[in-house]
Amino acid sequence: MTSETPSPKQLRLIIETDDFDTAVRFYRDVLGMPEQLAYATEGDDRVAILHVGVATIELATPTHARNIDDVEGAPRTPGALRIALEVDDTEQAVAAATGGGAELISPPVKTPFRSLNARVQGPSGWQVTFFQELETLEERAAHEGFTTDDARER
Numbered sequence: 283m284t285s286e287t288p289s290p291k292q293l294r295l296i297i298e299t300d301d302f303d304t305a306v307r308f309y310r311d312v313l314g315m316p317e318q319l320a321y322a323t324e325g326d327d328r329v330a331i332l333h334v335g336v337a338t339i340e341l342a343t344p345t346h347a348r349n350i351d352d353v354e355g356a357p358r359t360p361g362a363l364r365i366a367l368e369v370d371d372t373e374q375a376v377a378a379a380t381g382g383g384a385e386l387i388s389p390p391v392k393t394p395f396r397s398l399n400a401r402v403q404g405p406s407g408w409q410v411t412f413f414q415e416l417e418t419l420e421e422r423a424a425h426e427g428f429t430t431d432d433a434r435e436r
Contacts, residue, residue: 293399318333334367363408375400385403
């Protein structure tokens with residue numbers, strides 16, 4: 283990014299769903315994402331913008347995606363839409379999600395990337411991974427394998 287390229291201020295992930303009420307209940311009420319004001323007209327023109335905090339984009343090769351599936355104990359589903367949410371307590375998030383109707387795909391597991399991950403099937407075809415960080419970025423920097431792609435040997 284050059285100095286002339288402005289940095290984005292927000293990442294907004296749009297989930298188009300035929301079952302709006304179920305999706306809103308799951309993401310807003312079960313997962314606890316507060317709703318902010320949004321504009322829609324009337325009738326079936328409905329939208330909910332839910333605040334999630336900080337957003338990042340994770341770019342992964344198919345090999346890395348397979349490795350994550352293997353680590354989490356989840357079946358390989360190439361092209362599946364998946365979001366990952368950082369939470370304070372993975373086990374509590376899974377209990378809330380499954381109690382709210384989500385299907386458990388893989389239970390909490392400690393990963394080599396120093397997090398506690400679990401995966402559920404959310405509405406509208408989206409899988410949701412909950413991850414609880416077990417170390418800070420600074421602590422991870424001391425471990426083998428933690429680096430940036432441009433510094434990684436190929």
